[in-house]
Amino acid sequence: MKQMRRSPAALLLALLLVLTLVGGIAVTAHARACSHTFSERDVDEYLQNSSTQHKHRTVTIKTCTKCGYVVEINGAWLYEGHNFIMTDGGHYKNNQHMYHETCNNCDYLKRTAIYPCDGPPCTLPFRFQPVYELQ
Numbered sequence: 073m074k075q076m077r078r079s080p081a082a083l084l085l086a087l088l089l090v091l092t093l094v095g096g097i098a099v100t101a102h103a104r105a106c107s108h109t110f111s112e113r114d115v116d117e118y119l120q121n122s123s124t125q126h127k128h129r130t131v132t133i134k135t136c137t138k139c140g141y142v143v144e145i146n147g148a149w150l151y152e153g154h155n156f157i158m159t160d161g162g163h164y165k166n167n168q169h170m171y172h173e174t175c176n177n178c179d180y181l182k183r184t185a186i187y188p189c190d191g192p193p194c195t196l197p198f199r200f201q202p203v204y205e206l207q
Contacts, residue, residue, distance in 0.1 A: 118178035
């Protein structure tokens with residue numbers, strides 16, 4: 073009867089396969105064996121959707137304080153209106169100052185406005201009070 077020759081590469085691959093399977097089972101078994109004590113934190117995510125609204129969801133991240141096991145719980149996407157605020161954009165050119173109107177949550181830029189000023193340096197850049205137009 074003819075004997076089969078085993079190549080060292082085939083033996084090495086078989087050994088790696090066994091070690092990979094055992095390693096994966098060991099991690100799963102450890103996660104099941106730990107009596108988890110979780111600490112939680114919430115992360116807000118925003119996606120720009122249109123000029124009037126954005127999408128928002130809250131993701132809860134739970135981390136086991138003993139073994140480091142992490143669970144993420146994704147909330148549902150909700151549509152919300154933008155929350156616009158006026159921010160200082162600095163000097164644009166001589167005797168002109170720039171302001172941006174952006175959403176406080178998703179950073180959607182609604183518009184940029186340029187107004188005359190005394191500068192550079194502008195003496196009161198943050199005391200600008202925007203006058204909103206009637207729409």
